[in-house]
Amino acid sequence: MAGSQQTLTSLLRQTHLAHRRALTSSGSPHPHTPVPTPVTYYRGGTSRALIFHPTDLPRTPSLRSTLLLQAIGAPDPYSRQLNGLGAGVSSLSKACLVSRSQNDPDADVDYTFIGLGIEKPEVDYAGNCGNMSAAIGPYAWEQGLLPSTAYKEEGQVTVRIRQTNTGTLIHAHFPVARGQPVVDASTRIDGVSGLGTPVRLDFLQPGGAKTGRLLPTGRAVDELLGLRASIVDAANPCVFVRAQDIGIRSTAPPGDIMSQPGVMARLEALRTAGAVAMGLVKEGAQVPRVVPKIALIGPRAEQIVLGGAVVRAGDVDLVREEGGRRPLWLRHL
Structure with a gap:
């Protein structure tokens, strides 16, 4: 809140x-x-x-x-x-x-x-x-x-x-x-x-740090480029989308995602659409490098982290992969 x-x-x-x-x-x-x-x-x-x-x-x-x-x-x-x-x-x-x-x-x-x-x-x-x-x-x-x-x-x-x-x-x-x-x-x-x-x-009080509103569009769920997305401004503005809607696993290592130019281009397009929707830029303008972030959400799942440890599905509520223009990184919540 x-x-x-x-x-x-x-x-x-x-x-x-x-x-x-x-x-x-x-x-x-x-x-x-x-x-x-x-x-x-x-x-x-x-x-x-x-x-x-x-x-x-x-x-x-x-x-x-x-x-x-x-x-x-x-x-x-x-x-x-x-x-x-x-x-x-x-x-x-x-x-x-x-x-x-x-x-x-x-x-x-x-x-x-x-x-x-x-x-x-x-x-x-x-x-x-x-x-x-x-x-x-x-x-x-x-x-x-x-x-x-x-x-x-x-x-x-x-x-x-x-x-x-x-x-x-x-x-x-x-x-x-x-x-x-x-x-x-x-x-x-x-x-x-x-x-x-x-x-x-x-x-x-992180809500609305950049746009003045926790939900910049006034809605919990929006449609961006045909996908359901949540646009949230808490400490930094971010666009949340489901990983499965992009056609990738939420537990995929960042390198695997970044090696797919088509996926990265789609994520950047979603980030751009989100920036316009929340009023950060006007249609056709250059989107800042830093914001908005984009986050890929997935259900709890077992994951081997970079250090080699296994995070079991029962230890997390969801998996979030986040980044700006590049790269992405994995967070377990």
Whole structure:
């Protein structure tokens, strides 16, 4: 419901680096002179992103976009991003801006998410990333962005985050000890090797985060391109369709789905139709890279996850496979 809270448990792992890239746009130094730009490289859930302080980036939007694209290695016609820190998939081609909150007494930090293109020079501010939201609290802690009182005690910490793309509030809860987020030996996530910090996210009043309504069309079920679909805006706008209506298994690995161009084209067509139906874009306009998401729903079923563990049918209520333009990933609910 619109007034409820949604809770997500995710993980993060971080490394730190100073990335040096050359800006060639007007107003920059010599076009072959690298410009040092501080940046931190974090994993949140099953995504990774470059996290910047906004004051370290150019104020001019075009120069800022140029730097972000160069740092991630886009555009790259080979889809590998070897000249940057991306890895050829959208879940690893992202950036975040984090700073002390200036305008909201209910928030400690402001967080802006940016989806970056791979083959094209796309810089998309249209929506949020739930995975990277898990990294923002620990990042703010380690960067000293929180009030001094937050550093006086150890144990469970709460960071209040204003998500600027959607205008919503998120509370991040995680443990700290000896001055840093705790890496829990029992905290793991399927599809990610190694360990991380357990982070619980509370999305406060997530309904209508982008469109202003939990059900943007006013209906629980709509028809899109001849298929029954549910269009829901909760933290991020999403189009839900039944996997069987697309002709695929809801438990199919993401790679199997992405290897079928016809299926991917149909999913993108549904995503586009959903964006128009919920008022995100007008008919014929370019749909943002980040939203809406598309989710494939299926009945409970036994599934072998990427880590090799077996999730039995009786342990889940349904299977949901979700993604933006690409790729898709599997969630058991």
